[in-house]
Amino acid sequence: MLNYIIREKEDWNQFVLFIHKNFREKRIFLLKGNLGAGKTTFVQAFCKMLNCSEHVTSPTFSILNIYHDDKKNPIYHFDLYRLKSLYELKDIGFEDYLYSGNYCFIEWPDLAIDLIKSDDCLIKTTLEVNIQFIPELNYRDIFIKE
Numbered sequence: 001m002l003n004y005i006i007r008e009k010e011d012w013n014q015f016v017l018f019i020h021k022n023f024r025e026k027r028i029f030l031l032k033g034n035l036g037a038g039k040t041t042f043v044q045a046f047c048k049m050l051n052c053s054e055h056v057t058s059p060t061f062s063i064l065n066i067y068h069d070d071k072k073n074p075i076y077h078f079d080l081y082r083l084k085s086l087y088e089l090k091d092i093g094f095e096d097y098l099y100s101g102n103y104c105f106i107e108w109p110d111l112a113i114d115l116i117k118s119d120d121c122l123i124k125t126t127l128e129v130n131i132q133f134i135p136e137l138n139y140r141d142i143f144i145k146e
Contacts, residue, residue, distance in 0.1 A: 006038065006140040012045035015142070019127070020049060023146075026127040028098060028116065030109040033131035038140050039107045042129060043077050046105070050075065058107070063092060074102050081108040086115065098122055 004015055019026075029046075031039040044056040051070035059065040059079040067075040076097045083089055089111055097104055098116065106112060116122045128145040 002144040004142040004144065006142060007138075009041075012038075012041055013049070016042070016045045016049050019046070019129075019144070023127050023144075026125055026146075027101060028104045028122065028126040029106065030113065030116075030126060030128045031105060031107045031131070032109065032128065034133065037131040037133045039131060042131065043105045043107075046103070047075060050103070064097075074100070076100075076102060076104045077107075078105065078109075079107040080111050083111055086111065089115070 004018070006012060006015060029042075031042060033039055040056070040058040047054075047056045047067055047069075052067045052075060053070075054067045056067060056077070057065065059077055060081065063079060063082065065077045067077065069075060078094075078097075080089070094112065095115070099122075109116075116126055126146075128143075130143040130145070132141045132143075133139075134141055
């Protein structure tokens with residue numbers, strides 16, 4: 001498990017470059033953390049690095065937002081907070097997105113973890129990013145786990 005500290009908003013850009021450089025084969029990102037920790041901010045910084053021209057927002061109500069990089073490849077951004085069952089997850093075609101080979105950012109991924117861990121191919125392309133905001137010290141402590 002690796003640890004990374006974010007103190008300033010600009011640090012997100014360095015962090016996603018670090019992730020992109022050191023975990024090139026990873027396409028599925030399980031984003032964990034409390035409300036306001038920076039899960040969507042991580043996706044915004046990553047999409048910026050990929051030269052995404054669309055505005056990146058949390059898909060809290062839509063469940064899925066789709067953006068595109070500068071080569072028109074889709075980038076999938078999920079927020080599973082409101083889903084209650086594996087059936088709902090499968091109903092939106094979630095597995096098709098996972099197997100697409102495109103970037104998938106999954107906020108509140110608990111519902112999907114067993115599905116991902118049941119397939120060795122998915123495990124190899126998945127990275128867990130746990131973001132904890134430490135308000136009294138005004139920084140984010142990030143734990144990265146393959």
